[in-house]
Amino acid sequence: MQWLKTVGQYFILIKTVFTKPDRWRMFFRQLPKEMESLGVNSLGIVIIISIFIGAIMTIQTKLNTENPLLPRYSTGLVTRDTLLLEFSSTIMCLILAGKVGSNIASEIGTMRITEQIDALEIMGVNSANYLILPKILAFVILMPFLVIFSMGVGLLGGYFVAAFTDVITVSDYVYGIQYAFIPYYVTYAIVKSLVFAFIITSVAAFYGYYAYGGALEVGKASTKAVVNSSILILLFNLILTNLMLV
Amino acid sequence: MIEVCNLNKSFGNKQVLKDISAVFENGKTNLIIGRSGSGKTVLMKSIIGLHQVDCGEILYDSRDLTKMRFRDIKELRKEVGMLFQGSALFDSLTVFENVMFPLEMFSSMTKKDMMERADFCINRVNLTEAKNKYPSEISGGMQKRAAIARSISLNPKYLFCDEPNSGLDPQTSLVIDHLIKEITEEFDITTIINTHDMNSVMGIGDNIIFIHEGRKEWQGSKNDIFSCENKNLNDFVFASDLYKKIKNVNNDF
Numbered sequence: 001m002q003w004l005k006t007v008g009q010y011f012i013l014i015k016t017v018f019t020k021p022d023r024w025r026m027f028f029r030q031l032p033k034e035m036e037s038l039g040v041n042s043l044g045i046v047i048i049i050s051i052f053i054g055a056i057m058t059i060q061t062k063l064n065t066e067n068p069l070l071p072r073y074s075t076g077l078v079t080r081d082t083l084l085l086e087f088s089s090t091i092m093c094l095i096l097a098g099k100v101g102s103n104i105a106s107e108i109g110t111m112r113i114t115e116q117i118d119a120l121e122i123m124g125v126n127s128a129n130y131l132i133l134p135k136i137l138a139f140v141i142l143m144p145f146l147v148i149f150s151m152g153v154g155l156l157g158g159y160f161v162a163a164f165t166d167v168i169t170v171s172d173y174v175y176g177i178q179y180a181f182i183p184y185y186v187t188y189a190i191v192k193s194l195v196f197a198f199i200i201t202s203v204a205a206f207y208g209y210y211a212y213g214g215a216l217e218v219g220k221a222s223t224k225a226v227v228n229s230s231i232l233i234l235l236f237n238l239i240l241t242n243l244m245l246v
Numbered sequence: 247m248i249e250v251c252n253l254n255k256s257f258g259n260k261q262v263l264k265d266i267s268a269v270f271e272n273g274k275t276n277l278i279i280g281r282s283g284s285g286k287t288v289l290m291k292s293i294i295g296l297h298q299v300d301c302g303e304i305l306y307d308s309r310d311l312t313k314m315r316f317r318d319i320k321e322l323r324k325e326v327g328m329l330f331q332g333s334a335l336f337d338s339l340t341v342f343e344n345v346m347f348p349l350e351m352f353s354s355m356t357k358k359d360m361m362e363r364a365d366f367c368i369n370r371v372n373l374t375e376a377k378n379k380y381p382s383e384i385s386g387g388m389q390k391r392a393a394i395a396r397s398i399s400l401n402p403k404y405l406f407c408d409e410p411n412s413g414l415d416p417q418t419s420l421v422i423d424h425l426i427k428e429i430t431e432e433f434d435i436t437t438i439i440n441t442h443d444m445n446s447v448m449g450i451g452d453n454i455i456f457i458h459e460g461r462k463e464w465q466g467s468k469n470d471i472f473s474c475e476n477k478n479l480n481d482f483v484f485a486s487d488l489y490k491k492i493k494n495v496n497n498d499f
Binding site: 111122123 | 296323328337
């Protein structure tokens, strides 16, 4: 029944996090810092991964659908829909769970073991609210932008393949990525990304906040944060897809 | 003044604090001493409210912490300063920002007044030259002084120090001890210090409480220690050859 205790502890923490900040001024000072640290500083990895995956996806789709019955634009269409439906929202979030999740868990875990969280509590500060709320909100606010950015960069990666190789022509690719576009897919991706952003930040913060011991425990907390948030992302991906697409 | 009455605290089946009663006076440096694992840190954390006690009273100037609501405890904590064993300064903030933190969080002062107050606290602990440095850029002794500055920034009525000299050389320890004593007397604070350091005990022990296996075995001042007959206290205080010699010299007089 340990998992039930952990789930209960998680919800108690979330209840403490979502309370009125002790000082709004301090909250609004933290928020942009976290937006920069968690969101803006993740742009590099989003660009690199999205551009390569977009390019590779275009090549693989083309190579695996060599069939005269399939229209030439199908490569662009498949690349676009895969990026919109799965890669930019889910796979990108799994990658960010590693980067952002471990960052949050180790930061808060270190604060816990070096008694910085105790210092906040003794001052009368709601430490969970002060430390975690800006992180959750910052990432939830920025995640849709990261996802849309990833979609754009991924499509650009495919375009580069079309422009610089003989795999597909630029006109076929550009036609394909515009063909039968369903705007709802973007909405679906954004809704998923909001949920995943919440999972990544809150689960990582939970494991960091309850880390006890030394450096080893912080490392373990960080690993648990990444593993469990990844599992939850996959689980909620299934649930949301069932709810929104089926 | 802080008063604890019949304090008991257990973790599972293990009773760590056994019926402890003590008075910690204001304007004095009150020391809790005892061997490792004797329960002194648990006693301090219980007094602050970080541990919930099984039974007993903790009176902050007649206000019983054990009967307070969460909101009242939060308010009370604004009157409390604490110096942690590892300083617990916020890594991402400079010394000045660390001292400003409680002021920005809780005071209703203007920005200018806050900055003046922070400067006053930093000057009081002689740390002006390091005010713009990060905790990782200053020595352990400076970190302790920065933590003292932060803990007094809101003019606390109660100051708790958990092993303030751990990891410091004897000279720096002396500086920290005297700083704590001066601040206690200057601002008439009720200071409780948790320590193993015999130099602190002999130097600043106005009121000393000796804890042994979760029980209060002795209470008195540094001057009473030499004449005390308590075996456990004598074994603890005069464990080293140096203090045995000091005791012998003292007895000869």
